[in-house]
Amino acid sequence: MPEVLTRSRPFEPQIAVPATLAEALDPAWLTQALSGTSGGSRVIAVEETEVIRTVATKVRFAAAFENGQRGHFCLKGLLDADAATARGGPTCVLEADFYGKVAPIVDMRVPDAVSTVIDRKAQQAVTVMRDLIAEGAVFCSALDPFTAEDALMSLDQLSRLHARSAFLDDAGWIRPRAAQLAKMTYVTPDMLQELLDGPRGEGLSPKVRSARNLASAIGALAERDGGRPQFMIHGDAHAGNIYRTGGGMGVIDWQLLQRGGWALDVAYHLNAVLPVDAAEAGERRLLDEYLAMMRGHGIAMPGAEQAWAQYREAVVYGYYLWSITRRVDPPVIVQFTRRLGQAVMRHDSFGLLGIS
Incomplete structure (x- = not known):
């Protein structure tokens, strides 16, 4: 079997899945979503870098924390979606489960997911990853x-x-x-x-x-x-x-x-x-x-x-x-x-x- 990379499971906060871009970039929501990365420090500023809308929306952003930390992230989910697109929510849950359950045991190069927010009843999810582009990818x-x-x-x-x-x-x-x-x-x-x-x-x-x-x-x-x-x-x-x-x-x-x-x-x-x-x-x-x-x-x-x-x-x-x-x-x-x-x-x- 291949040697397994050491990759941590993403933080899984029990919070609401955002339905809009505005909700996803709200500092209060991000404070909770990113608390596994920031040590619980409050998000005090958010700077949107890029929004890519296909079926799912990918939004690149920078977040500044009260403790002086700053991070570059990419959030993916069905944001501002119409009813037809929202029916694709189970695929977002599947992707979040990949990062939570599969990525930690697979020896391959994938984004580093820091947080997955999942509503299994509604079958909706978002995944927050480190911004690969900011890291040179x-x-x-x-x-x-x-x-x-x-x-x-x-x-x-x-x-x-x-x-x-x-x-x-x-x-x-x-x-x-x-x-x-x-x-x-x-x-x-x-x-x-x-x-x-x-x-x-x-x-x-x-x-x-x-x-x-x-x-x-x-x-x-x-x-x-x-x-x-x-x-x-x-x-x-x-x-x-x-x-x-x-x-x-x-x-x-x-x-x-x-x-x-x-x-x-x-x-x-x-x-x-x-x-x-x-x-x-x-x-x-x-x-x-x-x-x-x-x-x-x-x-x-x-x-x-x-x-x-x-x-x-x-x-x-x-x-x-x-x-x-x-x-x-x-x-x-x-x-x-x-x-x-x-x-x-x-x-x-x-x-x-x-x-x-």
């Missing part, structure tokens, strides 16, 4: 092209997560996302076909652009994957969820933490971060490198040909995830759907899953 853009060597470094981080999958034995709260996707009903076949008929589906074959085929493929993949050894996987490891430090790459955004086959993470990751030609040229070597990493962590893995077949099938997961995505910048959706769709074509993933 650089976040990758979702559209940043990786080189094969970049991908090798990020695969190393994923392998360290996967290697701690014995944690799943007592973690029923980490669920199989592929199976949930296969059963969801909020995106109908007609809605999915309309999405695939738009720019995101351009350049893909009629077979791969078919919503009916894709829905059948994710169902078939979920069934096969559920019968294989289950790993603790990130579930959304595209370039936008990777950051760089002087010590190497790190991983953020744990809202899709899940259990599933290792190949779901690896196939999605490589085909999302690498341009199509780079993926085609390097994915087999990178897969072999990943398998070697896992064996180095003491984990039994399938042989090369069996692993390759699982990888080729698993590309469908990422393709489906981005095909149904709507609340992300269109250029990002188009790039990921096309990259992953091209991989589905290249690997005949539908054919491997019995979809003709």
Whole structure:
């Protein structure tokens, strides 16, 4: 097993989860939220640095304390959210639980969470982390092209997560996302076909652009994957969820933490971060490198040909995830759907899953 980093559990104050940005940056609320870091000292000033609004809101800020301390932080949660967005609260709870329960036992580079505020009844949460940018980290853009060597470094981080999958034995709260996707009903076949008929589906074959085929493929993949050894996987490891430090790459955004086959993470990751030609040229070597990493962590893995077949099938997961995505910048959706769709074509993933 890998050597485990020493990482403390975040403070978990029993206070209300803020619903607005103003509430989150209120000095009185922050005094309670950050008391595990400040020793209980009162927050006397808050300086907003940056607000990033996607589905969840990330707000970077500096806080000055009465005892003379000053810290740079990043708070993430569903702030000023409409009713539809607020229904995503369980993913924020999942992320907070990652930092509270998983991060302390995983030997990988992730943000240092200092506080998680969770309302389990309402299924809402916020996580307060140290501000990585203030510490010199650089976040990758979702559209940043990786080189094969970049991908090798990020695969190393994923392998360290996967290697701690014995944690799943007592973690029923980490669920199989592929199976949930296969059963969801909020995106109908007609809605999915309309999405695939738009720019995101351009350049893909009629077979791969078919919503009916894709829905059948994710169902078939979920069934096969559920019968294989289950790993603790990130579930959304595209370039936008990777950051760089002087010590190497790190991983953020744990809202899709899940259990599933290792190949779901690896196939999605490589085909999302690498341009199509780079993926085609390097994915087999990178897969072999990943398998070697896992064996180095003491984990039994399938042989090369069996692993390759699982990888080729698993590309469908990422393709489906981005095909149904709507609340992300269109250029990002188009790039990921096309990259992953091209991989589905290249690997005949539908054919491997019995979809003709």
